[in-house]
Amino acid sequence: SSQPGTLPEEAVAFLRTCAVELGWDTARYRQRRTEVLAEIARTGTYAHTLPELEIGAKLAWRNHTRCIGQLYWRTLVVRDRREVHTVDGVLDELERHQEAVYQDGAIRPTITVFAPEGPTTPGPQIVNAQLVRYAGYRQPDGGVRGDPANTGLTEELVAAGWQPRSGQFDRLPVLVRGSDGEGWRELDPTSCPDVPLSHPDHDWLADFGLRWYAYPTVSDMRMEIGGVSYPAAPFTGWYVGAEIGARNFGDVERYNMLPAVAKSLGLDTSEDRTLWKDRALIELNAAVLSSYAAAGVHLVDHHTMTDQFHRYTQARRRSGEVVHAEWSWIVPPITASATPVYRESYDPSVLRPNFFRG
Amino acid sequence: SSQPGTLPEEAVAFLRTCAVELGWDTARYRQRRTEVLAEIARTGTYAHTLPELEIGAKLAWRNHTRCIGQLYWRTLVVRDRREVHTVDGVLDELERHQEAVYQDGAIRPTITVFAPEGPTTPGPQIVNAQLVRYAGYRQPDGGVRGDPANTGLTEELVAAGWQPRSGQFDRLPVLVRGSDGEGWRELDPTSCPDVPLSHPDHDWLADFGLRWYAYPTVSDMRMEIGGVSYPAAPFTGWYVGAEIGARNFGDVERYNMLPAVAKSLGLDTSEDRTLWKDRALIELNAAVLSSYAAAGVHLVDHHTMTDQFHRYTQARRRSGEVVHAEWSWIVPPITASATPVYRESYDPSVLRPNFFRG
Ligand code: HEM
Ligand code: HEM
Numbered sequence: 032s033s034q035p036g037t038l039p040e041e042a043v044a045f046l047r048t049c050a051v052e053l054g055w056d057t058a059r060y061r062q063r064r065t066e067v068l069a070e071i072a073r074t075g076t077y078a079h080t081l082p083e084l085e086i087g088a089k090l091a092w093r094n095h096t097r098c099i100g101q102l103y104w105r106t107l108v109v110r111d112r113r114e115v116h117t118v119d120g121v122l123d124e125l126e127r128h129q130e131a132v133y134q135d136g137a138i139r140p141t142i143t144v145f146a147p148e149g150p151t152t153p154g155p156q157i158v159n160a161q162l163v164r165y166a167g168y169r170q171p172d173g174g175v176r177g178d179p180a181n182t183g184l185t186e187e188l189v190a191a192g193w194q195p196r197s198g199q200f201d202r203l204p205v206l207v208r209g210s211d212g213e214g215w216r217e218l219d220p221t222s223c224p225d226v227p228l229s230h231p232d233h234d235w236l237a238d239f240g241l242r243w244y245a246y247p248t249v250s251d252m253r254m255e256i257g258g259v260s261y262p263a264a265p266f267t268g269w270y271v272g273a274e275i276g277a278r279n280f281g282d283v284e285r286y287n288m289l290p291a292v293a294k295s296l297g298l299d300t301s302e303d304r305t306l307w308k309d310r311a312l313i314e315l316n317a318a319v320l321s322s323y324a325a326a327g328v329h330l331v332d333h334h335t336m337t338d339q340f341h342r343y344t345q346a347r348r349r350s351g352e353v354v355h356a357e358w359s360w361i362v363p364p365i366t367a368s369a370t371p372v373y374r375e376s377y378d379p380s381v382l383r384p385n386f387f388r389g
Numbered sequence: 390s391s392q393p394g395t396l397p398e399e400a401v402a403f404l405r406t407c408a409v410e411l412g413w414d415t416a417r418y419r420q421r422r423t424e425v426l427a428e429i430a431r432t433g434t435y436a437h438t439l440p441e442l443e444i445g446a447k448l449a450w451r452n453h454t455r456c457i458g459q460l461y462w463r464t465l466v467v468r469d470r471r472e473v474h475t476v477d478g479v480l481d482e483l484e485r486h487q488e489a490v491y492q493d494g495a496i497r498p499t500i501t502v503f504a505p506e507g508p509t510t511p512g513p514q515i516v517n518a519q520l521v522r523y524a525g526y527r528q529p530d531g532g533v534r535g536d537p538a539n540t541g542l543t544e545e546l547v548a549a550g551w552q553p554r555s556g557q558f559d560r561l562p563v564l565v566r567g568s569d570g571e572g573w574r575e576l577d578p579t580s581c582p583d584v585p586l587s588h589p590d591h592d593w594l595a596d597f598g599l600r601w602y603a604y605p606t607v608s609d610m611r612m613e614i615g616g617v618s619y620p621a622a623p624f625t626g627w628y629v630g631a632e633i634g635a636r637n638f639g640d641v642e643r644y645n646m647l648p649a650v651a652k653s654l655g656l657d658t659s660e661d662r663t664l665w666k667d668r669a670l671i672e673l674n675a676a677v678l679s680s681y682a683a684a685g686v687h688l689v690d691h692h693t694m695t696d697q698f699h700r701y702t703q704a705r706r707r708s709g710e711v712v713h714a715e716w717s718w719i720v721p722p723i724t725a726s727a728t729p730v731y732r733e734s735y736d737p738s739v740l741r742p743n744f745f746r747g
Contacts, residue, residue, distance in 0.1 A: 277726050289727065303692035304678050306671055309724040313667045320662050334661035359716055364731065366667040368635050368722030369647065 045257030075150035087256030091384035097360040102343035116146035118214035129222040136327035145263035158206040162248040276316030333363035337370035396616040403615025433508035445614030449742035455718040460701035474504040476572035487580040494685035503621035516564040520606040634674030691721035695728035
C-alpha cells in the first residue's frame with residue numbers, strides 16, 4: 032500500500048474529496064479545513080463529522096482493490112459507535128451489528144465504526160478475522176478438525192478460558208481488546224445462522240454435514256479516513272458462492288473436500304487428467320448456490336457478480352472515472368475465463384480512504 | 390517491458406550472463422568482450438557465436454514471464470538459420486521446423502532463428518501469429534465463420550491472392566516478409582496434423598466437427614539477445630489442454646462453444662446459477678484431453694502443468710534463484726484455486742534475453 036502523508040496532509044486531502052463528493056462550496060471547504068487544522072494543532076487528532084464518517088467509509092469500500100462488491104458502495108449503512116471502546120460495549124454492539132445486517136435472509140451492507148485510534152489511545156480491536164469463525168483443532172496426527180485457517184485463534188481462545196468442543200463447525204467466541212482489557216463472548220447465532228449444505232441432484236452430499244454461515248463480517252481490518260485510523264470497524268456484505276464452494280471447502284489448506292466429493296461422485300481420482308478436481312469443485316459450488324437459495328439467504332454466483340462488476344467498470348470508465356482493483360482478486364477462483372472480467376485489466380493503486388491490515 | 394540499454398551495454402550484460410551460464414573464465418570473458426565491442430564499433434552490430442545463440446534462446450524462454458513451460462528451458466533445440474532471409478528460404482525452413490518438432494505425436498521444444506535485424510536491414514518477418522491459424526470469415530450478419538481471432542490475417546491473405554474457402558477450420562497460408570519481398574505458402578499439414586475432438590462419454594460432441602492442431606508454433610514475436618533482435622524466431626512447445634478447451638473453444642470472442650455444448654448436455658441455460666458454463670467448459674476440456682491422448686499427441690493438463698511449474702519454482706527458490714512470471718498467465722483459466730500456483734506470487738519483472746511483440 033502507498034505511504035500515507037502526515038496527519039494534516041491526509042486530513043486536507045480527505046476534505047478536498049469531501050468537497051467533491053458532498054458538494055461543498057469553497058467557503059465551506061475552507062472553513063472546515065481551518066477548523067480541522069486547528070483541532071489537530073490543539074489535540075493531535077480531529078473528529079469526523081457524521082457525514083464525513085459516512086462518505087469516508089463508503090469511499091474506503093469503493094477504493095478497496097480486492098473487493099468485487101465495491102460497486103454497491105453507495106448503499107453502505109454506517110453505524111456510528113465511536114463512543115464505544117470497552118470490551119462489553121464492543122461485544123454488545125457486534126450483536127446489534129448482526130441484527131442490523133440480517134432480515135430474514137436479506138443482507139444489508141453495513142459497517143459499525145468503533146472508537147478511533149487517538150494520540151494516546153490505541154482504540155478497541157477485534158482479534159477474530161471475521162465475526163463467525165469455526166474452530167480448528169490440531170490433532171495428534173498433524174491434521175486439523177474443523178477449519179485449519181483458525182487453529183491459531185482457537186488456541187488463543189482456549190488459552191483465554193474458552194472450553195473447546197470437537198465439531199467440524201464449532202463457532203468460536205469473539206475476542207476483543209478494549210480500553211478495559213481483553214474479553215470474549217459467543218455471539219448469538221440467530222442473526223447469522225448456519226446454512227446446511229445439500230445438493231439438488233446428489234443426496235449423499237448432505238451426509239457430509241457441511242454448513243457455512245449466512246454472510247461474512249470482516250473484523251480485523253483497520254479503516255483509515257483522512258489520516259484517522261479506526262482499528263475496529265467490522266463490515267458485512269453478502270457472499271459470492273465460490274468463496275465458500277471453491278475456497279473454504281475446496282482448498283487443500285481448508286476443509287479439503289474435493290477428494291471425498293469426487294469419490295462420492297464415482298470419479299476416477301487416480302489421474303489429474305480425468306478432471307475429478309474440476310468436477311468435484313463445480314458440484315460443491317452447485318450445492319452452495321442451491322442450499323443458500325433453499326434457505327432463503329442472499330448470495331450471488333460468480334457469473335452474476337463478475338457481470339455486475341464489469342458493467343460498473345464500463346459505466347465508470349464512460350464517465351472518465353478509474354476503477355481501482357486487483358485483477359487476481361476480481362477474477363473468480365473457478366471458470367475464470369468464462370467471466371467478463373478475465374480479459375480486463377484494472378488500476379491496482381491503493382487510494383485512501385481504505386481498509387488495511389496492520 | 391523494461392527499457393533496454395544501448396547496444397554495447399546490452400551486449401556486455403549478455404556476455405556476463407554467458408560467463409556464468411557457460412562457465413567462462415575471466416580471461417575468456419574479457420577477450421570476448423573486447424572482440425564484441427570492436428565488432429560493434431566497426432559494423433554497428435555483432436554476431437553471436439553458436440553457443441551464445443543457444444544459451445541466449447534458452448534464457449529468453451526461461452525469462453519469459455507468461456510461459457508456464459519455462460521450466461523445460463534447458464531442453465530447447467535451437468535451429469541456427471541466421472543465413473536465411475528470403476521469402477522462400479524462410480518458408481522452406483518453416484516446413485523443416487515442423488518436421489524437426491514432431492515425431493509421431495512427440496513434440497520437441499524447438500526454435501528456428503532466422504537472420505537478425507542489422508544496422509541497415511530489418512530481417513525477415515512472419516506475419517501470422519502462429520504457423521497454424523484457422524481462417525476467420527466475416528459474415529454479412531456481423532458474425533464470423535471460423536476463428537474470429539484471425540479475421541484480419543484472413544483478409545490480408547485474401548488481398549494477397551489466397552483463395553478463401555468456407556470452413557470452420559481452414560488452414561491459412563503463412564505470410565512472410567523477406568529480403569526479396571512478400572510471399573505466402575500453405576505449409577504441409579503432415580507434421581502438425583489436426584486432432585478431431587470427441588468426448589469419452591458424449592458421442593454427440595464429435596458431431597460438432599471440432600478439431601485443433603497438434604501443437605502451437607508462435608511466430609510473431611521478436612527474440613532479443615544481448616541487444617540483437619531476431620524478428621523471425623518461431624518457437625514450439627506442446628499445448629496445455631485448457632488453452633484449447635477453455636480459451637479457443639470457450640471464449641465468447643473465439644469459437645464460443647459453451648451454449649451449444651450446454652444445450653447438448655441438457656443443462657438449463659436460463660440462469661447463470663445453474664453453472665451451465667462451468668459444466669460445459671469442463672466437458673470441452675475433457676474432450677480435448679481424451680482426444681489428444683487418443684490421437685497419441687502430447688499435451689499436458691492444467692493440473693499436471695501447474696504442479697510441475699510449482700515444483701520448479703520451489704527448487705529454484707531453494708537455490709536462491711528468482712522465478713520471473715506473471716501470475717495471471719500462470720494460473721489456468723479454469724479451476725484455478727485447485728492448482729498449487731493459485732496461492733503463490735511471482736516476480737513479474739522482465740529480464741533480457743526475452744521475447745517481445747513489437
Ligand atoms: C455487498 C456485497 C459484497 C460482496 C459481494 C463482496 C465481495 C468480496 C469478495 C469476493 C472479496 C474477496 C474475498 C476473498 O477472496 O477472501 C471481498 C473482499 C473485500 N471486501 Fe467485499 N464484498 C461485499 C461487501 C463489502 C463491504 C460492505 C465492504 C466494506 C465496507 C467490503 C470490503 C472488502 C474488503 C476490505 C475486502 C478485502 C478483505 C481481505 O483482505 O480479507 N466488501 N469482497
Ligand atoms: C514445452 C512446452 C511449453 C508449454 C507447455 C508452454 C506453455 C505456455 C502457455 C500455457 C502459454 C500461455 C499461452 C496463452 O495463454 O496464450 C505460453 C506462452 C508463451 N510461451 Fe510457452 N510453453 C511451452 C514452450 C515454449 C517455448 C519452447 C518457448 C520459447 C522458446 C515459449 C515461450 C513462450 C512465450 C514467449 C509465450 C507468450 C506468448 C504470447 O504472448 O502470445 N514457450 N506458454
